[in-house]
Amino acid sequence: MTAQIIDGKALAAEVRAEVAVRVAALRARGLQPTLAVILVGDNPASMTYVRHKGSDCESVGMRFVLDRYPADLAEAALLARIEALNADPSVHGMLVQLPLPKHIDTNKVIAAISPLKDADGFHVQSAGALMIGLPGFKPCTPYGCMRMLKAAGVDPKGKHAVVVGRSNIVGKPMALLLLQAHATVTICHSATPDLGAFTRQADILVAAVGRRRTITADMVKPGAAVIDVGMNQDEAGKLCGDVDFAGVREVAGSITPVPGGVGPMTRAMLLVNTVEAAERAAG
Numbered sequence: 001m002t003a004q005i006i007d008g009k010a011l012a013a014e015v016r017a018e019v020a021v022r023v024a025a026l027r028a029r030g031l032q033p034t035l036a037v038i039l040v041g042d043n044p045a046s047m048t049y050v051r052h053k054g055s056d057c058e059s060v061g062m063r064f065v066l067d068r069y070p071a072d073l074a075e076a077a078l079l080a081r082i083e084a085l086n087a088d089p090s091v092h093g094m095l096v097q098l099p100l101p102k103h104i105d106t107n108k109v110i111a112a113i114s115p116l117k118d119a120d121g122f123h124v125q126s127a128g129a130l131m132i133g134l135p136g137f138k139p140c141t142p143y144g145c146m147r148m149l150k151a152a153g154v155d156p157k158g159k160h161a162v163v164v165g166r167s168n169i170v171g172k173p174m175a176l177l178l179l180q181a182h183a184t185v186t187i188c189h190s191a192t193p194d195l196g197a198f199t200r201q202a203d204i205l206v207a208a209v210g211r212r213r214t215i216t217a218d219m220v221k222p223g224a225a226v227i228d229v230g231m232n233q234d235e236a237g238k239l240c241g242d243v244d245f246a247g248v249r250e251v252a253g254s255i256t257p258v259p260g261g262v263g264p265m266t267r268a269m270l271l272v273n274t275v276e277a278a279e280r281a282a283g
């Protein structure tokens with residue numbers, strides 16, 4: 001039996017349709033939900049991401065404000081711009097596209113963003129809120145992964161979830177969200193010996209490693225839900241995940257493809273966070 005494919009592209013369209021309804025309701029009350037993005041420099045990948053964010057906003061009726069600066073922008077000038085956006089009541093969500101040039105302290109920049117407008121969910125206060133179960137913005141990628149599990153009919157309660165990867169924006173928040181959903185959670189990482197011994201125990205397996213074909217069929221429990229957060233290139237330069245899709249789909253119960261899985265959902269959840277910020281601002 002081959003796995004159910006969790007179609008991130010289709011699910012993201014569903015999420016956008018829900019967001020569009022919420023945007024329309026706010027606009028009917030005279031409030032135009034707005035996302036502001038700051039882009040420093042001309043990293044080609046960042047420029048592509050930001051362009052997508054703009055077209056996503058447009059597709060749900062949200063206003064998108066892009067602030068572009070040259071790579072030599074002074075840190076103080078960036079912090080001042082963030083302060084201005086914090087104080088601007090017409091802006092509800094904001095983010096600074098990463099990576100930033102080396103002369104700018106990324107942590108300092110993220111800390112300057114108002115937690116009320118932290119659409120990426122990267123602020124320490126957002127991370128802390130997630131940690132202790134208070135309302136706050138969730139990082140878009142793990143938030144999207146949770147939505148994908150739900151769509152696949154996978155309830156984490158009582159399941160063993162294994163997260164491979166411990167980054168602040170995927171692995172750690174993913175583990176916390178799964179814990180909040182009553183899973184038993186194991187976090188593995190680059191220093192974990194015999195990774196397969198852990199992943200074979202997973203009812204839910206989240207791969208956020210950053211290395212192609214890290215998860216092979218022999219490492220997956222039959223019937224498991226497999227979420228592939230990887231964004232790598234294969235030998236031919238084509239986008240591929242961390243999971244050996246062709247092999248693992250023959251073992252897993254459900255699986256997300258790359259492309260067309262987690263990526264589109266991450267983009268959609270940014271819109272969810274932004275409309276939520278606007279709703280909170282509207283009271």
Ligand code: GUN
Nearest residue numbers: 049095096097098099120
């Ligand atoms: N760079 C790559 N992904 C992201 C993201 O989700 N948010 C920001 N701010 N920068 C990124």
